[in-house]
Amino acid sequence: MATIDLSPLYRSSVGFDRMASLLDAALRSDTGATGYPPYNIELIAENQYAITLAVAGFEESDLEIEVENGVLRVSGKKPEEGEQREFLHRGIANRAFERKFSLAEHIEITGAALKNGLLTVGLIKRIPEAMKPKRISIGASPKELLENRTTKAAE
Template sequence: MTKISFGSHPYLLGFEQLERLVERTAKGSGDGYPPFNIEAVADNSYRITLAVAGFREEELVITVEDRQLVIRGRQVEDESGRVFLHRGIAARAFQRSFVLADGVEVAGAHMEHGLLHVDLHRVLPEAVVQTIPIRSGRTAEAAPPPVKRIEAK
């Protein structure tokens, strides 16, 4: 796999965080368990659905870590003494990670019929225009004038 480097291009100043995000996404689990869907529910609203049949709510943990949605599941060992002749239903631990774009927040989660639904909502940032004054003959002791912020409408 070719490593993408944003830092070497002169027009991409300050994109180190994006580079780390791409690397983290590329290192994501290639395991297909559990299967999931991602759907657009409405404008700026999304839903991630994971097939987690056999898991109870208390066996699932959902966290957001450094703009990354992480869903973990670990089933408690069955201590009832049942003897399985065939065990084909997956009961293994898993971790699924999804990188969240800037402005995307987790709105909530719920279980229904063996499916875990995680609702996401994109918060649109308010547009801000800044006017930067230009001065000539700047001296070291002169303090720069404040930047004027204009709220966009």
């Protein structure tokens, strides 16, 4: 597989370190990655999301959810069974797992729920007022705008 060198991106941009790191991680193949547990990412409403993982057999005490540096980490580990069981066929996964999800800026976790073997993590994007678009009214004459600008600069 061909690799892409992202070092020029690091040299010629400021403040995009996280994006470059995400691209780099996405392009790097992880041979140990498995599809366990399966999950869905759902758009509930504008700026509201849910991640649902199929964690059949796990209890709340077996699961851990953490957020650090824009990465949501969901992990599960079953305690060791005291008794040895003999299986004729073992098709139900009962192994430890860890799933990581990279979160965009301003994404917050609203909560988590475990029901019928599905763990759902709620997320919402809260955009700060300073970053929301602002409507500028048109009405002042150019002369008034210039007078206001020079008055404020003198203060």
